[in-house]
Amino acid sequence: MDRESGSTRKDMPGRLLRLLSLLQSRREWSGAELAERLDVSGRTLRRDIDRLRALDYPVESTTGTAGGYRLVSGRNLPPLMLDDEEAIAVAFGLITAAGGSVVGIEDSSVRALAKLERVLPPRLRPRLSALGGTTVAVPAREARRVDPVLLAVLASSCRDHQLLTFDYLDRAGEASARHVEPHHLVTIEGRWYLIAYDPGRSDWRNFRVDRITDARPALARFHPRPLPAPDPAAYLTRSFAAATYRHSARLEVALGADQVRSRLFAHAPGRIEPHGPDACIVHLSAESAELVTQYVAAITALDADCTLVDVSEEVGSRLRRLRGRLP
Structure with a gap:
């Protein structure tokens, strides 16, 4: 029978809200899944979808073996369901x-x-x-500000597994066109980074978002690869530690690695390697000699025996000047 029962019509407002909440909770649902969740027939589900569309919710039908539905972007911003x-x-x-x-x-x-x-x-x-x-928010110093529209494009490409093309300016000032599989956005100390797999280089790459321009998602999708780390933040931290920059320093510290990490005022630009239970080796590396100098000074002030094993020329010069200014 094509008509809805009285009880089905009576439950319709609440059912529409549940349907909307389901559509907002994940990218795509099959019709059978939605009908089962709402405990209605396929015909009633299709009527409810039409009712949402009449309320300006852009629900798109998908093709496939069973067919399905997804909520897509539209001309207006409809209400969101939040718990x-x-x-x-x-x-x-x-x-x-x-x-x-x-x-x-x-x-x-x-x-x-x-x-x-x-x-x-x-x-x-x-x-x-x-x-x-x-709650008080203190702006991060020296963090370049990024366009929220660009962040939204990158985030949606990560979520929807869409191939992404953009222009990129690396830290040496060289421009290049990139075509990548975006995986995750991570923010650390006021800077945004895109983690992505670059098929042209057959490797994972990190991109500072403030150096990305003209980001263009493709219609083509990709199957996401497993990230070679427990989580995106861990991967980014490892990448920073493995990177080599112009200025560096290496220190041996008579404190455990975890103790050194917990006592520093911020994430060190480099890596801290355990060297026994009560000792570690700190490798610092950055494009800024001033930044490396600041961290060397901070580590030597940790009230533990510390030996400067190796240091780049400009960082060494800054440390000598700093020592000469101290009483």
Whole structure:
């Protein structure tokens, strides 16, 4: 029979909200999965999809063995369905966005937070008030700011496994065109990095987002490769440690590697290798001689025996001048 039963029509508003929440929770659903989750027939599901489309939700039908549906971008921004924890997480992100490295995000964050606050259920307002009253964002120094539109393009390409083409300027100032399989976006100390597999070089690469221009997602998709690390942050940290830059220093420290890491004010530009339970070797490397000098000074101030084993010429010169200025 083609008509919906009275109970099915009565449950329709709540069912539409559940359907919308499911469509927003992952990229694509088969029709059979959605019908099973909502406990309705395929015919009722198709009617509900049409109702969402009439409300300006851009639900696209997909082809394949069973067929399915996905929520795509449209001309307008329809309402989003957020649970309690997601709403608080979004609010926290908006509160702290002023301290980030994304261009123009401060005013937009304030406007978005005001809209979110107006519609939050009363049970969540005390948590939001606590966040707003006790959270302060300090902007990261020396972090180049990036375009939020570019970040959105890179993030969606990572999520949807779309091949990505862009122009890139490396640290030596050389420009190149890149065609990559984007894997993950990572932010560390105020800078954004794209981790991607570069088929042309048959290897993984990291790209600083502030050096990327003209990013263009392709229609073609790829099957994501396993990242050669436990997680994206670990991979990025390893890559930094393995990189070789113009200025360097190597120190032997009579402290365990974990102790040195925990006592430094920020992530060291290099790697810290354990050398027994109560000793480690610190390899520092960066394009900035000043930065390497600062970390050498910080490590020698850790109240532990420390030996400077090797140092590049300019860093050594800076350290000698620093020692001469100290009483």
